[in-house]
Amino acid sequence: MNFQSIASVESEKALLDLAFRKAREKGIEKNLKGNWLEIIRKKESLKIDIVKDTLVSRLEKIHGSFTHPKKLPEFYIKLMKLTVDFDEYKKSLASLGWAADKVRFFQGEYVRRIFKTTDRGKISELSRQFYGRIASVIKQIKGNLAFLEEARKIFRTYPDIKEMFTVCLYGFPNVGKSTLLNRLTGTKAETAAYAFTTKTINAGYLKVGDKKVQILDVPGTLARGERMNIIERQADLVMKELANMVVFVFDLSGYSGYSVKKQEQLYNNLGREKNVFVCVTKLDLTPPEILEEFKHKYYSVDELKEKIKEEFLKREADQPEVLS
Ligand SMILES: Nc1nc2c(ncn2[C@@H]2O[C@H](COP(=O)(O)OP(=O)(O)OP(=O)(O)O)[C@@H](O)[C@H]2O)c(=O)[nH]1
Ligand SMILES: [Mg+2]
Known part of the structure; x- marks a missing residue:
């Protein structure tokens, strides 16, 4: 069992900064076609997609780099129970999935609403709302992210114990x-x-x-x-x-x-x-x-x-x- 390769867990602030920065940098698509309304809709939804993709892939990567408790040998479960709050650990892992689902949900919801409205001001308002919702979701798992980063540091000290005499x-x-x-x-x-x-x-x-x-x-x-x-x-x-x-x-x-x-x-x-x-x-x-x-x-x-x-x-x- 190798506990050395678990990816470091960013803070909620770092995750949001990364997602919003990527949206700002990559969301400037020059060759959008259509009338002004279509262009604004596409621009805003492109940024929303980038925020969603960045966050979901980061959350999934973090989740994937921790071995799921169900796949761990019994000895490591016992070692974890001694060295970290095991229930909190399971809850924190689950919170990543919860947050990724929420991000996906809001992305679908807000893109749909953006494409329904014809009001330019309303489109900007919906975008702002989406970013607010996403920030609030990620802030809700702030404690879980911090817990997982601390757990990672403890897991790194675990030896690679093999099944042998x-x-x-x-x-x-x-x-x-x-x-x-x-x-x-x-x-x-x-x-x-x-x-x-x-x-x-x-x-x-x-x-x-x-x-x-x-x-x-x-x-x-x-x-x-x-x-x-x-x-x-x-x-x-x-x-x-x-x-x-x-x-x-x-x-x-x-x-x-x-x-x-x-x-x-x-x-x-x-x-x-x-x-x-x-x-x-x-x-x-x-x-x-x-x-x-x-x-x-x-x-x-x-x-x-x-x-x-x-x-x-x-x-x-x-x-x-x-x-x-
Ligand atoms: N002179 C001498 N010193 C020894 C010998 N074995 C261990 N020491 C010294 O005793 C001290 C403690 O040794 P460790 O091997 O760290 O002891 P430990 O049982 O692993 O200690 P913990 O990890 O704190 O439980 C160190 O300063 C060692 O250098 C020995 O055979 N001769
Ligand atoms: Mg010793």
Whole structure:
């Protein structure tokens, strides 16, 4: 799923400016034939058509560049529900269709009325009315356009998650999850010495023969149940909904700011319905006596790599052969 190519959403003012400017520039048709009445009618209706075409095509383009919720995989719907007001999103998308229909309707209506009147002043009056009506329609979706532009910026941070064997790197903030992702997959996810560096999901891929395993680095979590913010909730979503294997990233060094005890509690609360493996980070910063105490309980990065491959191959072997 690619969320990078969604077109930017103009403000209502920019849309109207564009449509009216195009009508002014292109609506000057020189070779209109007929008597003065016919020429005025054609001129005004040409401008009205240009306004309609410009607005409808822009609105349709914006609508088309957002994937319709019905076509989205379940995981992305859940991610959207966490990160944007999903009902508002659906309403805003629908408002584009509503506005396009209204613009089409007024164009038909006013062109018809222009061609019915024989009064020059009335033709100008009808044109003005049309522009007023259109401006009012587009202004009514001002909030929806602004909402979609904000949603677009959030969607752009979504990773391109594929349906395949998936490992989730899970743990407290600042313990070294993104650093681990980079080491396992060669990705260049941002890392920094403070909590909540990762605000959305990073994806990397580990090669296993001619196949690949997807590794997702998620924001650090404080696992505070209902009090979790939307950044943390993404971690739970990936861990619970997507991961075939969870790697609990454990920092024994104390540099993350979270005690060993706290991290053990989080680990113990994970439940055993998931396949959870522990990987210890910052070995170079950890006192040897602590490493000694925990040495039978965790995997190093290299051991983890092998473990991931092993789990993936085990799972492949369990899958029934697909007959073609
Ligand atoms: N010395 C040392 N530093 C490490 C190691 N692993 C991670 N770090 C450092 O620890 C800090 C946190 O690492 P990140 O990978 O950003 O941690 P994170 O768990 O992704 O953090 P959030 O995204 O905030 O949840 C960074 O400054 C890293 O450079 C390691 O093995 N050794
Ligand atoms: Mg991170």
